[in-house]
Amino acid sequence: MQKTNKNIMKPKQEIFGNNGTWTEQVQLQEELQNIGYNIVSCCTCSTTFIHRNGADIEYLICPYCGTEAELCNFSDLFYNGMPEAD
Numbered sequence: 001m002q003k004t005n006k007n008i009m010k011p012k013q014e015i016f017g018n019n020g021t022w023t024e025q026v027q028l029q030e031e032l033q034n035i036g037y038n039i040v041s042c043c044t045c046s047t048t049f050i051h052r053n054g055a056d057i058e059y060l061i062c063p064y065c066g067t068e069a070e071l072c073n074f075s076d077l078f079y080n081g082m083p084e085a086d
Protein backbone atom coordinates (compact mmCIF):
# COMPACT_ATOMS: atom_id res chain seq x y z
CA MET A 1 0.00 0.00 0.00
CA GLN A 2 1.30 3.41 -0.93
CA LYS A 3 2.19 5.66 1.95
CA THR A 4 0.40 8.99 1.79
CA ASN A 5 1.00 12.26 3.56
CA LYS A 6 -2.32 13.35 5.04
CA ASN A 7 -1.13 16.96 5.24
CA ILE A 8 -0.74 17.34 1.48
CA MET A 9 -4.40 18.01 0.81
CA LYS A 10 -5.10 20.10 3.90
CA PRO A 11 -5.29 23.87 3.62
CA LYS A 12 -2.16 25.63 4.84
CA GLN A 13 -4.15 27.28 7.64
CA GLU A 14 -5.21 23.91 8.99
CA ILE A 15 -1.65 22.60 9.05
CA PHE A 16 0.17 25.58 10.49
CA GLY A 17 -2.62 27.46 12.27
CA ASN A 18 -2.97 31.18 12.23
CA ASN A 19 0.16 32.22 14.06
CA GLY A 20 0.32 35.57 12.32
CA THR A 21 -1.61 37.53 14.92
CA TRP A 22 -0.47 38.79 18.31
CA THR A 23 -3.54 37.23 19.88
CA GLU A 24 -2.54 33.84 18.49
CA GLN A 25 1.04 34.26 19.73
CA VAL A 26 -0.27 34.95 23.24
CA GLN A 27 -2.50 31.87 22.99
CA LEU A 28 0.44 29.71 21.85
CA GLN A 29 2.57 31.01 24.72
CA GLU A 30 -0.22 30.13 27.15
CA GLU A 31 -0.51 26.64 25.63
CA LEU A 32 3.20 26.12 26.26
CA GLN A 33 2.82 27.34 29.84
CA ASN A 34 -0.05 24.91 30.37
CA ILE A 35 2.15 21.95 29.43
CA GLY A 36 5.02 23.05 31.63
CA TYR A 37 7.23 25.29 29.49
CA ASN A 38 7.68 29.01 28.95
CA ILE A 39 9.54 31.31 26.57
CA VAL A 40 11.05 34.41 28.13
CA SER A 41 13.29 37.32 27.23
CA CYS A 42 16.50 37.81 29.19
CA CYS A 43 16.46 40.92 31.39
CA THR A 44 20.08 41.68 30.46
CA CYS A 45 20.67 40.70 26.82
CA SER A 46 17.01 40.45 25.64
CA THR A 47 17.66 37.09 24.01
CA THR A 48 14.80 34.60 24.25
CA PHE A 49 15.08 31.14 25.73
CA ILE A 50 12.85 28.29 26.93
CA HIS A 51 12.60 27.13 30.52
CA ARG A 52 10.54 24.64 32.49
CA ASN A 53 7.70 25.95 34.61
CA GLY A 54 7.33 24.78 38.15
CA ALA A 55 6.58 25.96 41.65
CA ASP A 56 10.14 25.08 42.65
CA ILE A 57 11.76 27.31 40.02
CA GLU A 58 12.66 30.66 41.54
CA TYR A 59 15.72 31.66 39.51
CA LEU A 60 16.65 31.44 35.84
CA ILE A 61 20.05 31.56 34.18
CA CYS A 62 20.28 32.98 30.66
CA PRO A 63 22.13 30.49 28.43
CA TYR A 64 23.55 33.34 26.35
CA CYS A 65 24.94 35.89 28.81
CA GLY A 66 24.85 33.92 32.06
CA THR A 67 22.65 36.38 33.92
CA GLU A 68 21.11 34.71 36.96
CA ALA A 69 18.02 36.43 38.33
CA GLU A 70 14.66 35.80 39.90
CA LEU A 71 12.01 34.42 37.57
CA CYS A 72 10.02 37.67 37.65
CA ASN A 73 12.92 39.53 35.97
CA PHE A 74 12.52 37.53 32.75
CA SER A 75 9.39 38.66 30.91
CA ASP A 76 7.27 36.29 28.86
CA LEU A 77 7.91 36.61 25.14
CA PHE A 78 4.15 37.11 24.52
CA TYR A 79 1.55 38.10 27.11
CA ASN A 80 -1.82 39.79 27.32
CA GLY A 81 -1.52 43.57 27.30
CA MET A 82 1.92 43.63 25.74
CA PRO A 83 2.74 46.48 23.34
CA GLU A 84 2.27 45.23 19.79
CA ALA A 85 4.77 45.82 17.01
CA ASP A 86 3.83 48.18 14.21
Ligand SMILES: [Zn+2]
Pocket: 042, 043, 044, 045, 046, 047, 062, 063, 064, 065, 066, 067
Ligand atom coordinates in the same frame (compact mmCIF):
# COMPACT_ATOMS: atom_id res chain seq x y z
ZN1 LIG B 1 20.98 37.06 28.64
